[in-house]
Amino acid sequence: MLLADARALCPDLAAVPADPVGDLAALEKLALWAQRWGPWSALDPPDGLLVDVTGAAHLFGGEARLLADVVAAFAQRGLMARGALAPTAGAAWALAHYGRRAAILAPDDNPLRALGDLPVAALRLDDDVLTVLRRLGIKQLGELAGVSGASDDPGQEAAARDALRRRFRNHRSPAANPLLRLDQLLGRVPEPLLPVIARPMPMVQRRLLEPLRHRAPLDQVMADLAADMVRALEARGEGARRLELALWRVDGAVVQRRIELAAATREASHIIRLFAARLDDVEAGFGIEMMQLRASWSEPLGLSQTDLDAAAEDHGTALAACIDRLTVRLGAKAVTRPVPRASHIPERAAGWQPPLDPVPALQEPFAFHTRPLKLLDRAEPIAVLYASPDGVPQRFRWRGEVREVTRVEGPERIAPEWWREKSTARLRDYYRIEDAAGRRYWIYRQGIVGDGRGGIPDWFLQGLYA
Amino acid sequence: MPSPSFKPSPARVLPRSPAEQRWRPGLTGQPFHSEIFASAAEASGAGLALALVRDALQSADQGADAAAAGDTRQVLWVQDRKAMQLGGRPCVAGLPPDLRHRLIHVAAATPEDALFALEEGLKCRDLACVIGEIAGNPRALSFTASRRLSLTAERHGVRLWLVRLDAAPDLSSARMRWQVRAAPSLLPRWNPAAPGTASWHAELFRARAHAPGEWMLYDDTGTLRICPEPEIERAAAPYPVHLARPTVGRSLAARARA
Numbered sequence: 242m243l244l245a246d247a248r249a250l251c252p253d254l255a256a257v258p259a260d261p262v263g264d265l266a267a268l269e270k271l272a273l274w275a276q277r278w279g280p281w282s283a284l285d286p287p288d289g290l291l292v293d294v295t296g297a298a299h300l301f302g303g304e305a306r307l308l309a310d311v312v313a314a315f316a317q318r319g320l321m322a323r324g325a326l327a328p329t330a331g332a333a334w335a336l337a338h339y340g341r342r343a344a345i346l347a348p349d350d351n352p353l354r355a356l357g358d359l360p361v362a363a364l365r366l367d368d369d370v371l372t373v374l375r376r377l378g379i380k381q382l383g384e385l386a387g388v389s390g391a392s393d394d395p396g397q398e399a400a401a402r403d404a405l406r407r408r409f410r411n412h413r414s415p416a417a418n419p420l421l422r423l424d425q426l427l428g429r430v431p432e433p434l435l436p437v438i439a440r441p442m443p444m445v446q447r448r449l450l451e452p453l454r455h456r457a458p459l460d461q462v463m464a465d466l467a468a469d470m471v472r473a474l475e476a477r478g479e480g481a482r483r484l485e486l487a488l489w490r491v492d493g494a495v496v497q498r499r500i501e502l503a504a505a506t507r508e509a510s511h512i513i514r515l516f517a518a519r520l521d522d523v524e525a526g527f528g529i530e531m532m533q534l535r536a537s538w539s540e541p542l543g544l545s546q547t548d549l550d551a552a553a554e555d556h557g558t559a560l561a562a563c564i565d566r567l568t569v570r571l572g573a574k575a576v577t578r579p580v581p582r583a584s585h586i587p588e589r590a591a592g593w594q595p596p597l598d599p600v601p602a603l604q605e606p607f608a609f610h611t612r613p614l615k616l617l618d619r620a621e622p623i624a625v626l627y628a629s630p631d632g633v634p635q636r637f638r639w640r641g642e643v644r645e646v647t648r649v650e651g652p653e654r655i656a657p658e659w660w661r662e663k664s665t666a667r668l669r670d671y672y673r674i675e676d677a678a679g680r681r682y683w684i685y686r687q688g689i690v691g692d693g694r695g696g697i698p699d700w701f702l703q704g705l706y707a
Numbered sequence: 708m709p710s711p712s713f714k715p716s717p718a719r720v721l722p723r724s725p726a727e728q729r730w731r732p733g734l735t736g737q738p739f740h741s742e743i744f745a746s747a748a749e750a751s752g753a754g755l756a757l758a759l760v761r762d763a764l765q766s767a768d769q770g771a772d773a774a775a776a777g778d779t780r781q782v783l784w785v786q787d788r789k790a791m792q793l794g795g796r797p798c799v800a801g802l803p804p805d806l807r808h809r810l811i812h813v814a815a816a817t818p819e820d821a822l823f824a825l826e827e828g829l830k831c832r833d834l835a836c837v838i839g840e841i842a843g844n845p846r847a848l849s850f851t852a853s854r855r856l857s858l859t860a861e862r863h864g865v866r867l868w869l870v871r872l873d874a875a876p877d878l879s880s881a882r883m884r885w886q887v888r889a890a891p892s893l894l895p896r897w898n899p900a901a902p903g904t905a906s907w908h909a910e911l912f913r914a915r916a917h918a919p920g921e922w923m924l925y926d927d928t929g930t931l932r933i934c935p936e937p938e939i940e941r942a943a944a945p946y947p948v949h950l951a952r953p954t955v956g957r958s959l960a961a962r963a964r965a
Contacts, residue, residue, distance in 0.1 A: 557832030557863045560781060566827050567813060575814045579799040591799050596781075596811045612801035614750045614757070615794055640748060648892075650901035675902035679889040680749040705795060707754025707905040707926075 261287070272437040277314075278307060283434040289337070291330050291434060298326075308343045330434060331426035332356060335363035335382075352427055357383030364422040370412070374419065385419060443477065443536040445469035452491050452528020456520070459529065463516055466534040467509040473536075480505025480542030486516060488523065489531040496523055500569055503597045504561035505540040511562055515569050564596055581606065585655050586669075587616060587703060610653075611673060613683045613704030620701035623684065630690045630697070633672055637684070639702050644676035652686075667694050673706070681706035730917040732924070732931035735766045738882030738915065739860035740853075740867050747793035747842060747872035751889040751907045756838050756868040757803060758907075758924065762931040763866055764835060780835035782806055783828040785813040787821040789842035790872050805929065809835070818845035822852055829859040829867055837865060842872040850878040857881065876912070884913040890923055893934070906934055 248254050265286060272282045272290050278301070279294040294307065301307040308324045315322035325336035327346035336344040339359045346355055356363070359382045361374050379385050385405075405420050412418040415425065415432075424430040445466055453459050466486075474481060482505055488496040498519045506512070523529075558566075567576045577593035581603050584590045594600075606612070625634040633649045651672030667688030675681045683704035688695055741759065745752025764778065784797060791814060799807060813828075815821035818841055828837040837860075841848060857880045860867045869881065876884065887909045895903035906925035911917065923934035 557830055557865075558827075560831055560833035563827055563831035563834070564811070567824055570823060571813065571815060571820055575816075576811065577814070578811050579797060579802075581799050587798070587800075593812070600808065606800045610800065612798055614754055614798060614801045615796060616798040616801075617795040618791065642748070648900055648902045650898065673902055675892060679891040679906070679908075680751075681889065681892065681902050681905060704798060704801070705748075705750035706801075706902070707750050707757070 269437060273439050276437075276439075278311060281436050283436050285334070289334065291333070294326070304345050305343070308345065312343065327352075329426060329428045330432055331365065331422065332428075334365060335359055335426060339363040353383065356426070357381065361385055361419070364419055364426065365416060366419060366422060367416050370409075370417050370419065382423075385423060443470060443473040443479070443481070443539060444533065445473055446531060446533035448531050449529070452530045454525045454528045459520060459523070459525075460513075460517065462532055463520070464509070464513050466532060467512040467516075470512065470534050470536065471507050471509045474507045474539065474542075475544070477539070478541060478543065479536075479539040480507045481512075481536040481539050483536065483538035484512065484516075485535045485537050486519075487533045487535075488529045489533075490525070491527040491530055494526070496529075498523075500565075501538075501573065502561070503564040503568065503595070505542040506561070506565075507542055508562075511565065515565055518569050561597060584658065586657055587612070587655070588620075591616065611650075611706075613681075614707040615705045617703055617705070620685070620703040623700050623702045625700040633674070634684070634700065637700065637702075639682075644678075644680070646674050647677050648675040649673070655685075665694050667692065667698065671703075728918050730911055730914065730920060730922075732762050732933065733766050737763055737766075737866070739864070740857040740881045741869070741883040741885065742853075742876075742879055742881035743868060743870045743885045743887055744874055744876055745870060745872060745887050747790070749889045750794065751887050751905070752870040752872060753794070753797070753838070753840065754905055754926070755885065755887045755907050755909055755924065756870050757806065758926040758931050759868060760836050760838065760866075761803060761805070761926065761929050765929065778835065779809060780833060781809045781811050782835050783811050783813065783824075783831075783837045784840075785815060785821050785824045785828065785837065786840045787815045787818050787842065787845075790840040790870075793842055794840065794872055803926075803929065818847040822847055822856070825856060825867065825869070826859050829856065829865045830863055831865070832863065834865055837867045839867065839869040840872060841869065842874070844871075844874050844877055850880060853878075854880040881913075882915050883911065883917075886910040886912055890934075893925060 244256060248256075265284075268284055268286060268288070268290070272284050275282045275290050275292050279292040279297050281293040283291045285291055294304075298304045298307050301310050304326050308326055311324045312322055323337050323342065325333050325340055325344045325346075327333035327336055327344075328348050329352075332346055332352055335356055336346060336359075339362070340356075346352060361379060361382060361384075362371055363382060364385075366374075374380075374385070402420070409418045409420060415421045421430060425432045447462055447466060449462065453462065463486075470481070470484070481502060483499065483501045486498040488498075490496065498516065500515050500519065502515075564576055573595070576596055578596040578598075578600070580592050580594050580600050582590055582592040583603060621639065624638040626636040627634045633651065634646055636643060636645055638644070649672055651674075652670035653672075654668055654670050656668045657666050669685040669687055670689065671683060671685045673681065673683055682702055683706065684700060684702045686698045686700050688698035690698065743752050743756055743759075745755070760782070786794075786796065796814075797810065797812060799810075802810060813821075813824045815824050821839060821841055825837055825839045828834055856867060856869070876886070887907050890906045890908040892903040892906055895901055904925050904927070906923055908921065909924050910919075910921045912919050925932055925934055
């Protein structure tokens with residue numbers, strides 16, 4: 242059903258855009274949080290969690306109390322949860338989705354008897370397999386188990402099992418093979434699951450005996466923190482791309498400073514130098530009593546041989562360090578690399594990206610297009626004298642000076658992309674011109690007389706040739 | 708405590724090449740800090756700076772001749788806000804093809820920030836060279852600031868071309884100072900009515916090693932050249948017809964027999 246149709250049926254419908262990636266990230270966080278009930282948890286996207294509570298239930302006073310605790314903890318967070326406990330992941334999934342509330346399957350229960358009246362969808366099967374099973378007349382788990390053979394006669398059981406295996410012999414994946422799923426549910430076949438493992442970000446902090454009120458001790462603590470951080474990063478074989486410094490003041494306020502680095506680094510002096518520029522405007526107030534440095538974004542960085550030649554070490558900085566210093570003082574938007582973009586409109590054909598990012602592959606520009614060395618940020622209007630309105634100008638005035646046009650090449654018509662602008666947008670006719678003094682410009686006429694999209698077209702100067 | 712070893716001023720450790728009185732393109736051992744004065748209403752300052760960059764990189768490559776092809780070092784181009792308003796930003800499609808993929812642009816808000824960026828760029832060993840564009844005569848760009856730039860450039864061996872837009876040539880410690888303006892371009896090969904290869908009228912009005920002089924320069928796909936005289940220029944449009952030598956005086960048969 243379309244959203245418009247649904248709104249027509251129910252006008253006060255609340256619509257929220259779907260965010261699958263955000264949901265998955267939230268589920269990952271929830272899986273880590275759920276490790277409070279067991280040492281090991283796994284995701285079951287889009288909306289499930291599996292926690293291994295083997296040998297942990299007695300800590301919560303029994304399995305029933307553990308399940309009650311789970312439901313209460315989720316309810317406290319504003320989430321509605323259905324919990325179930327079973328010896329295998331498949332059985333627990335089936336009970337949680339299709340069983341009664343807070344169902345517990347004890348290890349010595351017969352799983353087929355307890356789960357026999359659940360629908361076959363409790364086997365975590367694909368939709369097309371469910372359709373096949375429905376057409377075969379198998380609706381409940383017990384019926385499938387009967388086919389697969391839980392009866393007393395071993396010969397009949399083997400025959401039924403063989404029939405089911407032959408029916409689905411081409412289906413290798415567990416989600417498409419009911420027999421495999423059933424065996425997983427009964428614990429006859431192992432089911433490997435991918436656990437979620439928390440990876441804490443490198444964090445170092447110093448609690449200070451005496452609140453800091455001056456810059457010199459602040460720099461000293463900063464140097465200590467940077468050295469600790471370098472050690473923490475080195476132990477993980479990583480380098481920091483983003484560092485966050487938090488300063489807790491005595492009055493409870495927290496001052497945050499954040500730097501981003503152009504390349505992964507693990508160099509204490511570089512980190513200290515970058516933060517020194519950002520600590521100038523910190524208000525200490527009654528003093529700073531705790532400092533914390535976190536590397537919220539880190540990348541793998543191998544150990545490298547230090548330069549044995551001392552002269553090479555103090556001779557200049559590396560490119561990444563240079564860009565970091567520029568970025569910290571001038572801002573991230575100020576240091577960029579011009580890259581071509583797929584567009585014909587000149588102002589859209591040039592993009593700016595962070596300088597050390599990889600340049601996206603793009604078609605080479607045409608060799609017969611002669612583009613100016615410099616483009617003005619905004620095309621500047623010029624007053625033009627021409628012999629005919631659709632021809633080249635003979636003279637123009639730009640920035641208060643009249644220039645005589647001596648040589649011209651053009652026009653080159655550049656149209657905007659049809660999917661970005663309306664069909665009534667005026668097209669541009671570009672001319673390369675040279676004036677009497679030899680200055681070369683790139684000018685254009687916005688539209689042409691008689692195109693039915695406006696009056697007399699305006700002229701603009703957009704680029705300067707070398 | 709060990710006695711501090713004598714450290715000569717970095718300004719003097721440059722190898723002093725035998726003074727060539729007259730400047731010409733392709734000289735090696737060019738100074739590390741040059742200034743180019745140009746009008747903001749034309750891009751000839753940046754054009755000549757890029758031509759000089761390519762000239763210097765090429766002559767340095769001929770000296771080393773090993774890393775001639777694989778020079779992937781970046782070029783830092785620093786502009787202050789006024790220079791960007793007056794002269795625009797570099798356009799990636801219009802840059803020379805060998806510099807197109809290795810340009811890092813720094814948009815500085817004030818001349819002080821631009822000078823900081825220039826100095827940090829000069830300290831970086833991974834840069835091929837640094838180009839600066841500063842408009843006017845800001846107070847920050849004093850003789851002391853230019854001396855700082857000269858010393859940093861000479862100490863770290865990174866070349867700096869500082870384009871001064873609409874500026875008066877005040878005190879500066881730049882080793883070469885150029886005044887440039889656009890000149891009528893060379894006649895293109897096919898369409899005489901169209902603008903051709905850019906050429907500049909460059910005046911070297913102050914240099915340590917060279918006598919002052921004026922040249923008409925143009926960039927011939929990476930090589931800086933001096934323009935031929937105008938009347939020769941008309942005739943020198945390279946048509947493929949001229950590839951065959953004229954048989955003057957003697958017949959082809961006589962040539963074949965000889």
